[in-house]
Amino acid sequence: MRAPIALMSVAEALNAILFHTWPLVARYCPLESALGLSLIEQVVADIDLPPFDKSIVDGYAIRSADVARGTTKLLVVEEVLAGMTPSRTLGTGEASAIMTGAPMPKGADAIVMFERVERPEKDIVVVHGPILPGHNRMPRGREMRAGDIVVPAGAVLDSAKLGVLASVGASEALVQPRPIVAIASTGDEIVPCDQKPGPGQIRNSNTPLLAGLVQEHGAIPRPLPIIPDRLDSLIDAFSRALDGPEPADVLLVSGGVSAGQRDLVPNAFARLGIEEVFHKVKVKPGKPIWFGARSSREGVPPTLVFGLPGNPVSGLVCFLLFVRPALEILSGHRSASPHSMPTFPLAAPVQHRDDRDNYRPARFTAPSDDPGSTIEVLPSVGSSDLRAVASADGFAIFPAGERTYNAGDPVGFLDRRSWRFTARPS
Numbered sequence: 001m002r003a004p005i006a007l008m009s010v011a012e013a014l015n016a017i018l019f020h021t022w023p024l025v026a027r028y029c030p031l032e033s034a035l036g037l038s039l040i041e042q043v044v045a046d047i048d049l050p051p052f053d054k055s056i057v058d059g060y061a062i063r064s065a066d067v068a069r070g071t072t073k074l075l076v077v078e079e080v081l082a083g084m085t086p087s088r089t090l091g092t093g094e095a096s097a098i099m100t101g102a103p104m105p106k107g108a109d110a111i112v113m114f115e116r117v118e119r120p121e122k123d124i125v126v127v128h129g130p131i132l133p134g135h136n137r138m139p140r141g142r143e144m145r146a147g148d149i150v151v152p153a154g155a156v157l158d159s160a161k162l163g164v165l166a167s168v169g170a171s172e173a174l175v176q177p178r179p180i181v182a183i184a185s186t187g188d189e190i191v192p193c194d195q196k197p198g199p200g201q202i203r204n205s206n207t208p209l210l211a212g213l214v215q216e217h218g219a220i221p222r223p224l225p226i227i228p229d230r231l232d233s234l235i236d237a238f239s240r241a242l243d244g245p246e247p248a249d250v251l252l253v254s255g256g257v258s259a260g261q262r263d264l265v266p267n268a269f270a271r272l273g274i275e276e277v278f279h280k281v282k283v284k285p286g287k288p289i290w291f292g293a294r295s296s297r298e299g300v301p302p303t304l305v306f307g308l309p310g311n312p313v314s315g316l317v318c319f320l321l322f323v324r325p326a327l328e329i330l331s332g333h334r335s336a337s338p339h340s341m342p343t344f345p346l347a348a349p350v351q352h353r354d355d356r357d358n359y360r361p362a363r364f365t366a367p368s369d370d371p372g373s374t375i376e377v378l379p380s381v382g383s384s385d386l387r388a389v390a391s392a393d394g395f396a397i398f399p400a401g402e403r404t405y406n407a408g409d410p411v412g413f414l415d416r417r418s419w420r421f422t423a424r425p426s
């Protein structure tokens with residue numbers, strides 16, 4: 001009799017995945033669709049900003065020397081609106097009306113706001129001096145100089161950074177594109193969620209669940225129709241996702257990877273030349289997970305293929321543990337290391353005994369950055385109980401073995417919320 005093969009640990013499985021995962025080929029992307037993407041190449045300013053000495057208020061451009069001795073009447077010689085170029089150079093005793101953002105006339109060195117002057121006649125303005133040179137003037141290049149690095153390589157593009165790129169004329173940015181993730185739920189018993197399940201049937205929770213997770217992590221979901229447990233149907237659907245006109249970077253298949261009679265998914269993968277990297281991990285829930293990779297062309301990262309267990313909570317835990325870090329690498333973001341999960345004190349004692357690492361739905365008793373926050377393990381009836389997870393912030397981690405945990409003991413925590421919604425921008 002052959003000795004049973006020891007199952008891989010979570011850390012070993014993740015290392016195996018990351019070995020096959022590298023960033024997608026960078027491409028230029030218009031700013032409108034670059035939000036959240038990782039910038040590959042630093043962007044430098046092409047011009048000084050502001051490009052000219054400008055007024056930062058609505059008022060009158062003046063020569064400060066004219067008003068150095070106190071209240072002075074000046075002759076208004078021109079009106080400079082934003083977008084205009086002043087035609088007059090100010091002489092002694094002259095002023096130009098000027099709007100916010102308009103270039104300063106030659107000769108002027110300060111602007112006094114409309115609210116601080118009187119205008120007794122059409123051409124006369126009374127200014128109460130003294131006013132310091134440079135008052136309300138933004139000199140050319142004060143914000144940035146041509147050649148300055150305005151957004152460094154590796155930055156994640158948020159709204160403000162997109163605005164900065166636009167201001168220096170970078171209308172397209174060289175970024176790591178969003179991974180395209182095909183999602184295929186399999187199972188003869190699965191019906192679309194707009195149908196009432198017949199005898200023995202169950203609605204498809206996993207396609208919307210996985211599509212949501214994919215979007216929460218900045219990737220593009222491509223949901224496929226439900227696939228029956230038939231080898232030819234599986235092969236046909238997977239090959240279209242992998243080799244169609246817009247091939248997926250990642251294929252997520254739900255169901256059909258356990259030891260059941262109709263668990264044909266690994267078979268279908270083999271027939272499509274997807275090389276198995278591992279099948280089964282020492283984790284609960286999620287043990288049946290399958291992972292493989294398929295190289296297509298030289299220089300193009302391999303397509304990653306995940307066979308996720310059909311129970312929704314198992315699929316979710318596997319996504320967070322294994323798919324999320326892969327998506328982060330594909331899209332050029334640094335990945336959180338599996339070995340450095342944050343720990344939090346337990347709210348109540350927990351009795352644990354299992355030969356696999358357990359991930360149990362849990363929530364914070366106060367916001368997670370509150371120093372007094374603890375985690376409360378939520379009641380759940382098992383790996384199909386997605387409803388318990390919907391009110392959880394993530395999963396408390398109890399490593400394989402037997403142990404009594406007391407209230408206050410630190411345990412690892414797998415956050416199900418995307419870092420995009422919890423982390424501060426760097």
Ligand code: AMP
Pocket residue numbers: 185186187189190202203204205206207254255256257258260308309310311312
């Ligand atoms: P399997 O991994 O195919 O053996 O499925 C395990 C369990 O998950 C079974 O009870 C399935 O009915 C259930 N299941 C599989 N796929 C889905 C799905 N898309 N939505 C909800 N439950 C599912």
Ligand code: MG
Pocket residue numbers: 186187188255256262310
């Ligand atoms: Mg099944």
